[in-house]
Amino acid sequence: MSTTTTSHSPESEGPGRSARLIQNESTTEIPVHLLFRDDPDPVTVPLKPAVVARRQGTGEQPRLRRPTYPAPRPAPQVDPELTERRARVLPGAAGVFAGVCGAAGCVATSWWAGVLPPLAVEALALPVRAGVGLGPVQWAAYAGAGALGMFGFGGLARGRAGRAWVLGLFGRYRGTVRRTGLLWVNPLVLRRRVDVRLRHWRSEAMPAADGSGVALRVVVLVVWRVRDTARATLGVDDHETYLRECVEAALARVPMAVPGGGKGAIEAAGDALTRLVAADTAPVGLEVFAVQPVRVEYAPEVAAAMNRRRIAALDAQHRASVLTSVVDSVEDTVTRLTMRGLVELDDYERKALVKDLTVAFCSGRTESGQ
Incomplete structure (x- = not known):
């Protein structure tokens, strides 16, 4: 069972009751069991966000309720010890110096063993001497000098602005290099280049x-x-x-x-x-x-249907605007004719005139394509 509240026109109300300002109120049904509840608990009715339309005759602009968006979820947990820190690197001059020393050691060992080609001896202006041959000592000198040269030249790297290296050694994080220019980085570490620019x-x-x-x-x-x-x-x-x-x-x-x-x-x-x-x-x-x-x-599967719906809505909006304009024009015409005393109309003649003017104005707008 429900009670219904409807809008009434000003003519139907008594003389002691003021006329309603809003004459297009929609009918609202209120359940009776909500009006006569025994328990004191309030009733909470969830409301869906919607657009509050403009009320006719008040000049009020439509108000749009902003939708509520979900809050961020709890952040995922990451190892707190895994954070960026600066890696230990040396200037590039140190690597160049170590590489040159290693190369010079290899040349000196070859000259000592007597295996250096004569052209290289003349180019380096070294004295000619009889070599002692390649023995264990010479091979050890070769290994040390070669390792020094490879370690020096192999660790040279060039840092660029906006780029960084993440260094790792045997699966462990060893730091990050953000410096620019010629650097020497341990050649045994694994380098991962990362773009840190915007x-x-x-x-x-x-x-x-x-x-x-x-x-x-x-x-x-x-x-x-x-x-x-x-x-x-x-x-x-x-x-x-x-x-x-x-x-x-x-x-x-x-x-x-x-x-x-x-x-x-x-x-x-x-x-x-x-x-x-x-x-x-x-x-x-x-x-x-x-x-x-x-x-x-x-989406492609709903694009055609939604486009048809939009076209229908635009067409309905256009028809409503045309009808509103025609009604305003008819009302203005009848009011001017009556107030200026050009015609005296009873109810029947007024209705007939309104009908004829409405048809004429609608036909004119249709022919003009408005």
Whole structure:
């Protein structure tokens, strides 16, 4: 059982009751059992976010309730000891000096053993002497000098701005090199080059959905960089793939604005995406500055149906605007004719005149294509 409250026209109300200002109130049904509840517990009715339409005759602009987006999930746990620290490296001059010393030692050992070619002896201006041959001592000198030369030249590296090396030795993290110029790095360590510059990634079309569950395709632009090289390279298998997966997961949680839904809705969705992706990628050493949708379109399987719906909505909106304009024109015409005393009309004549003017104005607008 329910009670129904409906709007009444001013003519139907008594003389002691003021007329309603809003004459287009919609009928609302209120369940009677909610009006006569015995228990004191309040009734909580969940409300769905919706658009509050403009009230006729008040000049009030429509208000859009901003949708609520999900909060970031708990951040994944990462080894707290795995954090970036500076690696120990030497200037490149040290490596060059060690390599030259090793090469000079090999030449001196060859001259000592007498196996240095005569042309090399003349080029180096060395005295000619009889060699003692290659014995164990000479081979040991060769090994030491060669190892020194290979160790010196093999550790030379060139550091570049915006690039870093993550060093590892026997599976352990040994530090990160962010210096530039000629450096000497232990040749026994494993080097992994990491780009630490500010980077932009424009994704391909990714699946998403709007607040009603309609399938969409969204292209996002992500602005990010590697903040902690140790966690980015050792905390995950591939930090770029991890970033992509975090963006896909955020798109699955955040309802996107439909195409043509307004700039404010798209910006709000971009802010929510940025918060979610930044929270998911921070534990692995990535810093995300912005995740902004740059193109939103319907999925191919629903694009045709949604386009037809949009065309129907635009057509209905156009018809409503035309009808409103015609009614205003008819009302203005009848009011002017009556107030100026050009015609005196009773109810029947007024209705007939309104009907004829409405048909005439509608026909004129249809012929003019408005």
